[in-house]
Amino acid sequence: MTTVYDDVGDQAAGDVPMRRIAFTINGARKIAEVEPRLLLAHLIRRGVGLTGTHMGCDTTNCGACTVLVDGKPIKSCTMLAVQADGHEITTVEGLASASELHPLQEGFRAEHGLQCGFCTPGMMLAAKALLDVNPDPTEEDVRWALSGNLCRCTGYQNIVKSVLWAAAKLRSQSAG
Amino acid sequence: MTALDEIKIGGLGASRKRVEDSRFIRGRGNYTDDIVLPGMLHMEILRSPLAHARIVSIDTSKAWQIPGVHLVLTGEMMATRNLAWMPTLSYDTQAVLATDKVRFQGQEVACVIADDPYIAKDACEAIEVEYEPLPVIVNPEQALAEAAPIIRDDKTGTTSNVIFNWEVGDAAGTESAFARADKISRLRLHYPRSHPSPIECCGSIADFNRATSKLTVYMTTQAPHIIRAAVALVAELPEHMIRIVSPDIGGGFGNKVPVYPGYVCSILASILLERPVKWIEDKTGNLISTGFARDIYLDGELALREDGKILAVRMHVDSDHGAFFSDAQPSKFKIGLLHSTFACYDVPVGHITARGTYTNKAPGGVAYRCSFRVTEAMFFQERMIHQAAIDLGMDAAEFRRINLVPDDAFPYRTPFGFLTDSGQYGKCLDVGLKAIGYEDFRKQQAQAKANGRLLGLGISTMTEPLGAGNSREYDILGIKMFDSAELKIHMTGKALLRTGSKSQGQGHETTWAQIVAHELGIPAEDVVVEEGDTDTAPFGMGTYASRSTPVAGAAVAMVSRKIRAKARKLAAHLLEVSEEDLEWELGRFYVRGAADRGVTITECALAAYTNMPDGMEPGLENTAYYDPPNLTWPFAVYIVTVEVDPATGVWDVLNMVAVDDCGVRINPMIVEGQIMGGLTEAYAMANMQFITFDAEGNCVGANYMDYLLPTAWETPGYELHSEVVTPSPHHPIGAKGIGECAAVGGPAAFVNAVMDAITDTGVRNIDMPLLPDRVWEAITKRRDVSGAPPVRTD
Numbered sequence: 001m002t003t004v005y006d007d008v009g010d011q012a013a014g015d016v017p018m019r020r021i022a023f024t025i026n027g028a029r030k031i032a033e034v035e036p037r038l039l040l041a042h043l044i045r046r047g048v049g050l051t052g053t054h055m056g057c058d059t060t061n062c063g064a065c066t067v068l069v070d071g072k073p074i075k076s077c078t079m080l081a082v083q084a085d086g087h088e089i090t091t092v093e094g095l096a097s098a099s100e101l102h103p104l105q106e107g108f109r110a111e112h113g114l115q116c117g118f119c120t121p122g123m124m125l126a127a128k129a130l131l132d133v134n135p136d137p138t139e140e141d142v143r144w145a146l147s148g149n150l151c152r153c154t155g156y157q158n159i160v161k162s163v164l165w166a167a168a169k170l171r172s173q174s175a176g
Numbered sequence: 177m178t179a180l181d182e183i184k185i186g187g188l189g190a191s192r193k194r195v196e197d198s199r200f201i202r203g204r205g206n207y208t209d210d211i212v213l214p215g216m217l218h219m220e221i222l223r224s225p226l227a228h229a230r231i232v233s234i235d236t237s238k239a240w241q242i243p244g245v246h247l248v249l250t251g252e253m254m255a256t257r258n259l260a261w262m263p264t265l266s267y268d269t270q271a272v273l274a275t276d277k278v279r280f281q282g283q284e285v286a287c288v289i290a291d292d293p294y295i296a297k298d299a300c301e302a303i304e305v306e307y308e309p310l311p312v313i314v315n316p317e318q319a320l321a322e323a324a325p326i327i328r329d330d331k332t333g334t335t336s337n338v339i340f341n342w343e344v345g346d347a348a349g350t351e352s353a354f355a356r357a358d359k360i361s362r363l364r365l366h367y368p369r370s371h372p373s374p375i376e377c378c379g380s381i382a383d384f385n386r387a388t389s390k391l392t393v394y395m396t397t398q399a400p401h402i403i404r405a406a407v408a409l410v411a412e413l414p415e416h417m418i419r420i421v422s423p424d425i426g427g428g429f430g431n432k433v434p435v436y437p438g439y440v441c442s443i444l445a446s447i448l449l450e451r452p453v454k455w456i457e458d459k460t461g462n463l464i465s466t467g468f469a470r471d472i473y474l475d476g477e478l479a480l481r482e483d484g485k486i487l488a489v490r491m492h493v494d495s496d497h498g499a500f501f502s503d504a505q506p507s508k509f510k511i512g513l514l515h516s517t518f519a520c521y522d523v524p525v526g527h528i529t530a531r532g533t534y535t536n537k538a539p540g541g542v543a544y545r546c547s548f549r550v551t552e553a554m555f556f557q558e559r560m561i562h563q564a565a566i567d568l569g570m571d572a573a574e575f576r577r578i579n580l581v582p583d584d585a586f587p588y589r590t591p592f593g594f595l596t597d598s599g600q601y602g603k604c605l606d607v608g609l610k611a612i613g614y615e616d617f618r619k620q621q622a623q624a625k626a627n628g629r630l631l632g633l634g635i636s637t638m639t640e641p642l643g644a645g646n647s648r649e650y651d652i653l654g655i656k657m658f659d660s661a662e663l664k665i666h667m668t669g670k671a672l673l674r675t676g677s678k679s680q681g682q683g684h685e686t687t688w689a690q691i692v693a694h695e696l697g698i699p700a701e702d703v704v705v706e707e708g709d710t711d712t713a714p715f716g717m718g719t720y721a722s723r724s725t726p727v728a729g730a731a732v733a734m735v736s737r738k739i740r741a742k743a744r745k746l747a748a749h750l751l752e753v754s755e756e757d758l759e760w761e762l763g764r765f766y767v768r769g770a771a772d773r774g775v776t777i778t779e780c781a782l783a784a785y786t787n788m789p790d791g792m793e794p795g796l797e798n799t800a801y802y803d804p805p806n807l808t809w810p811f812a813v814y815i816v817t818v819e820v821d822p823a824t825g826v827w828d829v830l831n832m833v834a835v836d837d838c839g840v841r842i843n844p845m846i847v848e849g850q851i852m853g854g855l856t857e858a859y860a861m862a863n864m865q866f867i868t869f870d871a872e873g874n875c876v877g878a879n880y881m882d883y884l885l886p887t888a889w890e891t892p893g894y895e896l897h898s899e900v901v902t903p904s905p906h907h908p909i910g911a912k913g914i915g916e917c918a919a920v921g922g923p924a925a926f927v928n929a930v931m932d933a934i935t936d937t938g939v940r941n942i943d944m945p946l947l948p949d950r951v952w953e954a955i956t957k958r959r960d961v962s963g964a965p966p967v968r969t970d
Contacts, residue, residue, distance in 0.1 A: 052203015
């Protein structure tokens, strides 16, 4: 992320400390010069330009900014970009392949698991982290796994159904 | 040629999958914060830490020194451009940036525009403000006290903190009915302050182009055309040089109707700097300064006859609006549609007095997932009904049945002047009672009680007025509350539809196309829907108060019919018969008596551009402005069963049944989604979600660690019923509003269930939310529990 400052003479901006980091995002390797205080969510949104990761609450409560870091769900509003150095990040933009949607994306559409869509990327990534370790979850498992993600539109019932839909599809794919 | 299958083409009644999902599931939505413009700067706001204080001085010199800072705005600078104050949507004024004093914690004091939001935040922290604290008022009682400090001393001649006194009904008739009553049931309660809190906060990107003199503002607004008018008035810019674009919105719920200072500051900054300026609020800013809801105190009384008949209703309410009266209400109704209360009951007479007061809290009173204060109206009603049944020693369901408006009484004039359009209230109640297993549950409840367990069942039944106007009665700032749709049929029969409403998750792109499919037989997938850009969308009042389907949806049907009328002329020309000889079936005109001689709507569309009759204006486009004759009146029955733990006061939902009669359902899947979302907000209100203030006016609930919203873990499951369908007699396709019913009617069902479980204590009321400590206090101390903010006693 590059910031261009106005030239203000003696009070030079040159001493803003920068760190170089290398990371992988949705399979693509990237290098960035970042201020140490830059949040990972801002690196993803403003630096890489992937705006599917949303900022909801700034306090790690709502989960709209959930991404996977080395496969684990992380709230990217409370992780520093420098902490992502050397790690692998997956965002909502990395869920679908070139030709088809991820079953979670299909499931959310099929079961009306979203309304305004703002929480949806975080929900799907939290759900992916669950299904990666538990391919056959109960409704209770899903509710617990998503309890760090807030939705104000749906009342969750259809989100839970969406995840169970995706789990069933993934199981049938791996069985086939 | 066989007629089209309406469900297959995505017409009325099809649970069509949503069009908008395709972008949202890919992370390709386009929310305000996703928009990046060349040369864009970033704005951050400095807010007041105190609830009431005189501003002694503001020193911005250190902020200006920070590299990357382009502009620091204060109230003093705004005042030189006559922008320190702005008019509100309720004929009051609101400070944009404070000049004389701050009047609530979180009020906007200054803002910084910089290259980067981090720099802007740094610079805000470098601004030094000296405050002289003033006494703080946190509730109406304090505001009305004799020696109370005057909060709005900015308005010359202001001698009290009263905003308005408003009255409706028949005071004398009500008085005489109370004199005749066998019993009078009284209830006092407080509906706590709450925040709609969509996950996406508010924000704007103002882009003033000096070369064209045009101002474009991308912003989180539910009502872009109202904003355009407001900007024209506030910024004194010509309206045709203002373009408001409302992109995808991450939830609104009423929070994104008002005009906020941040919008105005970003606009002025862009004009001054001639560069795009982005302002994205953080969550604390959103929670402490933008559109609060509720915060209203009830003194309610019902005059009752021994046999259970309600003779009269009387209410006095005190409403806490915070420091500025800035919620949008229809101008004739200062306390919104509170007087729709008791509309589903056959009550002969009633009287309501309402008083609005200023306090040192953020502006309040927005319609949070409801039609203008209707949530409060129905909560008061259903809590009073619950208590009246207890006071009469009657069964709660039976008491309702005796008083519900009967099916043959429609249209029914309520004691406060509304005309309810239709309904089958008794049938809905029957469906709900059967679904919850009413008789069985009462037996279980008695058995459980014998074992020391507390089970409870709560009912809430209500109709609510959805879809303002008609324009005779409903306006905001004098602008009549109609809505609009514009339909363009291309020569290949594909279509572009635009409306004056603005979806925030309701799925208009999906459902509006279904109405076109129903009216014209054009498959829904061939209709693209656009909203939210004032340069292209026809003028409309936006989406809130469940008005989209009743008003804009009706406009979609009406514009489709205009198109069909022209298509009929084209069909007559193509078939060489007179219009009178044509019959219509979905998607096709044919010659009466010769069904195989026909033309499709697609063929008519082609003819409109290639083969129109002599003298006919080419093209197949039209616009409809729809002014509804009445509001639509859906009916709902919500029934909840709970178990309360007497040792801790914790309560769990056992079952919840929702019976919604919202007339014709355009897309049942989306309707059910709306109901489940509303039920969850109802559960939240009853269980955990409120924002209170301490005696110093500090907002307790300024982030999601303190402001509790339910997650998937605690949210109960719901059983939805759609068996009863009473079409609206005046809506073109028989639909009624639905988006907010569950949030409006739901809270009382939960509260009534808990109160039912602890009836034996004799406690009449626990204020929401029914936190475990409040329930435990009621059970153990056997006294009502108030949730009103605490007051300084020293």
